[in-house]
Amino acid sequence: MAKNLRWKLLLIVGVVVAGVFAVTPPEDRIRLGLDLRGGVHLVLQVETDDALQVETETLAEQVGEQASVNGITLTSAAAVSSTEMRIEGVPPDRDQEFRDLADELLQATYDRESGAGGTYTYRMRPGIERSLREESVRQALQTIERRVNELGVAEPIVAPYGAANDQILVQLPGVDNPASAKEIIRSTGLLEIKLVQEGPAPSRETLLQTRSGVVPPDTEVVFGPTGPVSATEYYLVRRVAAVSGRDLRNAGPTIDEYNQPAISFSFNREGARKFGSFTGANVGRLLAVIMDNRVYSAATIQERISAEGRITGNFTQQEAMDLALILRSGALPASLTYLEERTVGPSLGADSIRAGFIASVAGLVAVALFMLSYYRLSGINAVVAVALNLLIMLACMAYVGAVLTLPGIAGFILTIGMGVDSNVLIFERIKEELATARGVRAAVSAGFDRVFLTIVDTHVASLIAAMFLFQFGSGPIKGFATTLFFGLISNVFTAVFVSRTMFEVVLSRRREAVLSI
């Protein structure tokens, strides 16, 4: 045997061993997509406008406060859109003074757009707007990650998604009833403790009776089932929260004095200081515990409290646990809407795997039978090449951790049928070369050489298609493009290199070569 032939054989054996090693045991090495193992696929939109709105509202409020502290009375200072605030009624004689104090607060992030007649418009700078949006998506991503991790799902995926990168992809393998997981992911989880000005009252009208139906500035109406019989009650509370979820250190489910499930929480140092001075100053008054704009409980402040608190309400055990989880993971900076949800039960996934396996075997057997009957002994060569092609393809996928999806199985099956094309091209060419009455060795060598460029061209064209399929495809389609990609690459190796080596080995053993083709 020629020396370089030995090296070639060694290389092939090495690849086979490495391939087998990479895919054993298959159930551990090949990662299955959600469509095969079952699970939930969610796409959420981060409403980044929310975060901007909060920022603009907070700053407008601060401007108003600062002005009144300095004795400047304004008609109004409020956000008119998520990135724009308007301040009206600046007295002409205090104009310069107002400008100075507003500039100090806003200069870094807002541009002043007009100032005629005591009315000012401030618009958020585009750069600041962009970074705030990015920041809110990043925060949402981290919060969701924490929540998903606490759900205890194996191998979850939480990733940015979409062209504008303001969407979040969440994949939860093995979860087949997504209702509670979805609720946990989406809850804003904003905990606020606010001072009650009026209430409780059974309706909005009775609540505002003494104020002739008008909600005073700096206050808002919130409601929720706080009573013992879970009837909705209305409260008029201060708009600005005394403490919020940002001041929390930890939260967990607990039991209240009536043996009802409740949620206990503790403050961090900053939160404890704020809550301490708040409760100290308002002993005897009512405070409301509000989560995502819903009042859960209202209680009279008995004494100065600083370290911890408790939310009581009509919770089930599960609700208390879920709410504690949401509080622990922190609030979302913006609300989320679901754009897409796909749920596959595990039984359907198993059926798909079985069907895909049967189809693969059927396809392989049909192709093998044809190749053997048409090309006789050379058909063995092609069948070995195809089998090796499939092995290398799977090994590559296992190696890079690519996900096998149902369309991916289709790509696998297609590789059997289309991969054999390279062998057919070569064999047909060898036949032609043999017909021109050359020796067998020359014919084989000419066959491979002549067809090599054709094979490169066809594979590059297919790779271009596969690349764009990967680029623009989603989920399962990406899986299909991945299998196709690896199938094409390994096909060049098996159909050209491996197949040729096999011919050479066979021909090197005989003096007077004849070829069964």
Added chain:
Amino acid sequence: MPIFKNPNFDFLKWRWPAVGLSLLVIVAGAVAVAMQGGLELGIDFSGGTAVFVEFDDPVTEDAVRDAISGIAEESVVQQFGPAEANQLLIRLPQSGPEEGASLEEGANALREALLQSSVGGFNVIKQELVGPVIGDVLLRRGYSAFGFAMAGILIYIGLRFRFSFAVGAIIAVAHDVLVTLAMLTFFGYELSLNVVAAMLTITGYSVNDSIVVFDRVRENLRKMRRDNFATLVNTSINQTLTRTIITSGTTLFTVMALFVFGGEVMEGFAFTMIVGVISGTYSTVFIAAAAAIVISERRAARRSLTTGAQTPATSKPKRRSKKGRARARA
């Protein structure tokens, strides 16, 4: 047992009838699409709710239709998979683009309605909820994938061969895509992500087929300079005919296996592949080369008009063959 012994068919003689047949299919497809008011989009693109329900006891589609009649005006209930599996696919249209309408509303209402009704125990085995935003995005991405793949292949073939070949290959691909769309419409398959993936695969497959022929043409251009270009292309098609038939045969074996055994989910994909492989083979033999010839001849004619006289022979085989062609036609 060779399939053809030295085949020598005159495919070019048949190119115009072939073009006519293709046009017939494509126009009929276009009419069918127009009559149903556009391509039938699957849930991936149209958005909406699809719930796959497995019932404990056999139920009729009508019973389920009755049970959920209150939910949406246009719901689709159809059997999914083999009859004995008791599985139904229930589709609800998009619940409306109004702000805040939550995605899962329809699916929840559906479960509720089935629970209230007398259809018996059931189990949701798969649920797909696609919002209008995502549907649009997926559709746009599908188009982009197609556009970019076509452009990429066009450029590659243009670089490796010549421009007229690239155009010929693309015409063949466009032909296959249109024929496949027509067939999907005739047989009532809807456009899903899987079908689009299959069509992109067909793009690659069809181009592959054309490239094999073009490659042979390029090789023959060096050997058979004196021949008329059309004759040369016809010879090349004949020389690669066995390979063309065998490859489409083995590919058909495998996609047929997928169609028969692959289950309901892959049926649309497999069907698209079957049509595409047949059409791809047909277009390679009858359409791609014919288009390349027509374009080459046009360009050659224009060149000989503008230069007036024949350009002097250069050492490049490509040039010479063009000149030879012009002479042969003169």
